[in-house]
């Protein structure tokens with residue numbers, strides 16, 4: 032068993048000129064360690080909350096028992112500890128962890144709580160991919176923040192979509208660079224911003240290979256010059272560099288399907304440098320990428336017993352705001368379902384489901400492009416559009432504890448664009464008791 036000791040703490044970080052920034056972190060002043068586990072491995076977390084308010088830690092993208100999920104039902108009061116355990120049973124992937132206290136997730140993530148959780152398996156290990164962590168396999172946690180003249184985080188500059196910051200940080204650092212030492216480098220990119228989406232590309236418009244998305248490797252590498260990443264999503268890309276050259280990973284203006292003033296309030300017109308990559312004079316040779324990365328079992332509608340529909344609008348789902356006292360959906364274990372999710376709003380929304388990785392069957396009736404055809408747990412849905420998702424619920428049932436689904440633009444989630452689902456055995460009755468005191472643990 033792997034045991035991870037994690038402590039949520041407040042601290043001060045040197046990020047911008049003007050002053051040390053008050054931030055929150057896990058085992059340090061900002062962000063947290065990269066956790067890593069193999070498929071089949073048992074994991075236990077020893078989480079201690081030394082903050083002066085209750086929080087949670089949620090394992091985004093992880094298939095695990097509802098009680099271990101770290102959503103709003105597993106609040107950890109100040110001074111308390113929490114010890115979730117599970118066995119990793121899903122493909123190699125770049126997952127992440129972050130707080131999930133109902134109504135406060137945006138602020139807790141913005142202050143700096145979060146980190147990556149990388150899963151490994153034999154399938155991934157057998158491929159000739161860059162996998163030397165910190166050398167040619169690099170985690171990039173991308174976030175935008177606004178600082179005042181004293182260097183403190185501004186937490187009040189919200190627009191429709193939440194806070195859009197003017198300073199981009201990678202792994203908690205402003206204006207970062209990375210020394211490149213190999214011909215091929217794998218970048219595991221996480222959009223851990225609360226509201227901003229990124230349209231990543233390189234400053235010379237070079238082609239890169241997308242090899243993985245939220246839930247693991249794609250079936251084949253996908254060549255691209257741009258790729259959109261909305262809050263909560265991850266993408267693994269491989270970039271080839273020549274000796275001594277420099278190139279910037281950049282976010283370009285993006286088409287989120289918004290009109291009027293909304294692209295501006297979502298930051299969709301912005302161009303921003305993310306990180307500068309500086310290649311050494313001599314680079315370690317890298318084998319070419321494999322042509323085939325993964326066998327992805329296709330889930331098809333004939334397998335699906337149930338179809339549910341979700342309409343995202345005005346910080347509600349199907350007209351209702353998140354209520355801890357209400358179970359919205361009840362799912363039967365070992366069944367496959369299709370979820371049709373619509374954005375009937377004029378704002379940008381995405382959709383994230385806990386416990387499962389899904390496949391996108393269609394976007395407005397059209398099959399997804401190859402980079403959206405792998406395992407996903409978060410998907411962007413432009414205004415006026417709909418996606419059909421297919422997912423299989425396996426292994427864990429709990430009549431007392433729900434999982435969440437929600438928009439991952441965290442201000443929207445906090446405002447109520449979230450719902451709860453139970454997974455039950457066939458014939459099992461729900462036995463859900465709404466929390467009476469969320470600080471009791």
Ligand code: C2O
Nearest residue numbers: 089091263383435
């Ligand atoms: Cu990344 Cu419900 O969360």
Ligand code: CU
Nearest residue numbers: 090091092385
């Ligand atoms: Cu999640």
Ligand code: CU
Nearest residue numbers: 380438440443
């Ligand atoms: Cu939203």
